[in-house]
Amino acid sequence: MSEIRWLDEVEKRKEDLLKDLDGLLRIESVLDESTAGEKAPFGQKIAEALEYMMQLGEKDGFLTKNVDGYAGHIEYGEGEELIGLISHIDVVPAGEGWTSPPYEPEVRGGKLYARGAIDDKGPTMAAYYALKIVKELGLPLSKRVRLIIGTDEESKWRDMKAYFAREEMPTMGFSPDADFPIIASEKGLLDILLTGNGQEQPVDGDYWTLAEFKSGQRVNMVPDQAVVKLAGEGDVFELKEKVQDFLLTHRIQGYAEENNDGVSIVIQGQSHHGSEPHKGLNAALEMARLLGRVPLDPSGRNFVDMLNDLLVDGYFGEGLGIAQEEEVLGKLTVNAGVFEHVHNGRQSLRINVRYPLGGDAESILQTITDKMSAYGFTIDNVDHKPLHHVERNHPLIQTLAKVYEDQTGEKAEILAIGGGTFARALKTGVAFGPLFPGSEETAHQRDEHILLEDLWRSTAIYAQAIYELAR
Numbered sequence: 131m132s133e134i135r136w137l138d139e140v141e142k143r144k145e146d147l148l149k150d151l152d153g154l155l156r157i158e159s160v161l162d163e164s165t166a167g168e169k170a171p172f173g174q175k176i177a178e179a180l181e182y183m184m185q186l187g188e189k190d191g192f193l194t195k196n197v198d199g200y201a202g203h204i205e206y207g208e209g210e211e212l213i214g215l216i217s218h219i220d221v222v223p224a225g226e227g228w229t230s231p232p233y234e235p236e237v238r239g240g241k242l243y244a245r246g247a248i249d250d251k252g253p254t255m256a257a258y259y260a261l262k263i264v265k266e267l268g269l270p271l272s273k274r275v276r277l278i279i280g281t282d283e284e285s286k287w288r289d290m291k292a293y294f295a296r297e298e299m300p301t302m303g304f305s306p307d308a309d310f311p312i313i314a315s316e317k318g319l320l321d322i323l324l325t326g327n328g329q330e331q332p333v334d335g336d337y338w339t340l341a342e343f344k345s346g347q348r349v350n351m352v353p354d355q356a357v358v359k360l361a362g363e364g365d366v367f368e369l370k371e372k373v374q375d376f377l378l379t380h381r382i383q384g385y386a387e388e389n390n391d392g393v394s395i396v397i398q399g400q401s402h403h404g405s406e407p408h409k410g411l412n413a414a415l416e417m418a419r420l421l422g423r424v425p426l427d428p429s430g431r432n433f434v435d436m437l438n439d440l441l442v443d444g445y446f447g448e449g450l451g452i453a454q455e456e457e458v459l460g461k462l463t464v465n466a467g468v469f470e471h472v473h474n475g476r477q478s479l480r481i482n483v484r485y486p487l488g489g490d491a492e493s494i495l496q497t498i499t500d501k502m503s504a505y506g507f508t509i510d511n512v513d514h515k516p517l518h519h520v521e522r523n524h525p526l527i528q529t530l531a532k533v534y535e536d537q538t539g540e541k542a543e544i545l546a547i548g549g550g551t552f553a554r555a556l557k558t559g560v561a562f563g564p565l566f567p568g569s570e571e572t573a574h575q576r577d578e579h580i581l582l583e584d585l586w587r588s589t590a591i592y593a594q595a596i597y598e599l600a601r
Contacts, residue, residue: 136590139263144586151255154182155235155244159220161285169199176281179219183279190262200292203278206261207271213599214276214300216552217254218283221246223347225354225401227576241579248580249573253306253564256585260592273600286513290555302526305553308561311534312527314520315546316554317459317484321349321513326477326506338362340430341473345414349467349480351574352410354401356417361392369393376420403574404465404482405548408445414469415442433471436505441466450501452494459486459546484548518554530562533595564588
């Protein structure tokens with residue numbers, strides 16, 4: 131067989147790829163358990179997005195299966211062994227401040243803008259078209275190839291638990307949901323829910339009551355907005371001056387306004403993926419820094435002190451006493467993602483801890499428990515995803531390295547990350563693109579996008595990878 135020009139094959143199909151991707155991106159597939167039902171465990175929109183992919187696979191003649199809405203797969207080939215490509219079609223909430231509507235895909239300057247463009251609908255469609263190219267070229271395979279499509283990656287991975295309880299585990303595979311060249315190691319993940327008792331006895335004093343503090347939508351996103359309501363009879367002018375001075379000093383956007391019940395304060399931050407909390411601007415932690423200057427009721431003061439003492443400027447676990455670092459995966463990170471304080475009501479905090487090789491989840495949790503107990507907070511729930519590591523000499527890595535070097539002419543460096551991809555849902559899996567070295571990372575941010583050139587290149591790489599792994 132003559133040499134296959136993979137990128138030329140993508141070129142022939144790029145208009146169809148973009149059209150099919152446009153349809154997928156228009157579905158607001160954010161977790162919404164209020165609309166959950168039969169075959170829609172994570173909400174109707176996520177179920178709609180999954181079914182969109184299943185119908186696409188059926189139309190193109192693939193074997194498809196929807197596993198009760200938890201996940202689905204699109205399969206091609208024959209043989210005992212199974213190669214897995216694993217992606218997801220759920221997305222994080224869009225947030226504020228987009229240049230164009232997040233669910234109305236738009237191409238500007240060679241970039242496709244939409245929520246999910248890079249994480250992970252664009253890569254899902256790239257993997258699908260890669261499989262389609264292999265099928266349409268009639269290439270001989272000795273193994274089955276299965277594109278597994280998840281629906282709860284941005285939350286608790288309940289999709290993978292349900293899927294692999296019923297379906298076979300691939301021999302090996304990759305997830306198109308991170309960076310090129312090859313990611314073989316991923317940090318351990320701890321999503322931790324902490325709750326406190328906001329009840330308090332009335333005390334005398336001249337202070338503002340922290341009536342409400344709310345920020346964040348997902349534990350794996352840096353919150354881009356924090357909203358606080360203060361109640362009381364204090365000097366509103368003085369309070370507003372403090373806010374304005376803080377915003378100017380720290381060069382942060384926000385405002386304070388008087389209302390019937392007191393004063394509302396809003397701070398704008400910068401969202402970023404929770405694996406790199408130091409690269410965003412956590413609006414909630416900046417709010418805590420501001421409120422450290424304001425006299426508050428005892429319960430409110432306790433909540434704000436906890437944030438300032440344990441989390442502000444503690445992106446690497448310094449305040450919590452869990453900081454650690456090693457050469458492969460680097461530093462432990464802490465993202466404080468979701469905050470809620472209601473006076474005489476609920477107090478909760480969700481944090482995402484990502485620990486490197488050598489980290490011990492039990493000791494990390496014990497240290498956090500000890501630190502938080504001083505503020506009346508206890509761990510209510512923990513979702514733990516252990517460390518994931520594939521040895522560099524494994525045939526999977528060797529094959530993918532060859533493919534990457536064939537198509538780019540660049541050395542396939544083996545990487546380690548703090549992010550958590552579906553590669554770890556596979557017994558033997560790595561993350562493989564679609565973000566090329568030097569490309570801007572916009573996952574979980576406003577104006578998320580993918581370079582169209584990168585979309586075409588990654589599709590070509592995935593097509594060759596499928597062929598090489600399954601031939």
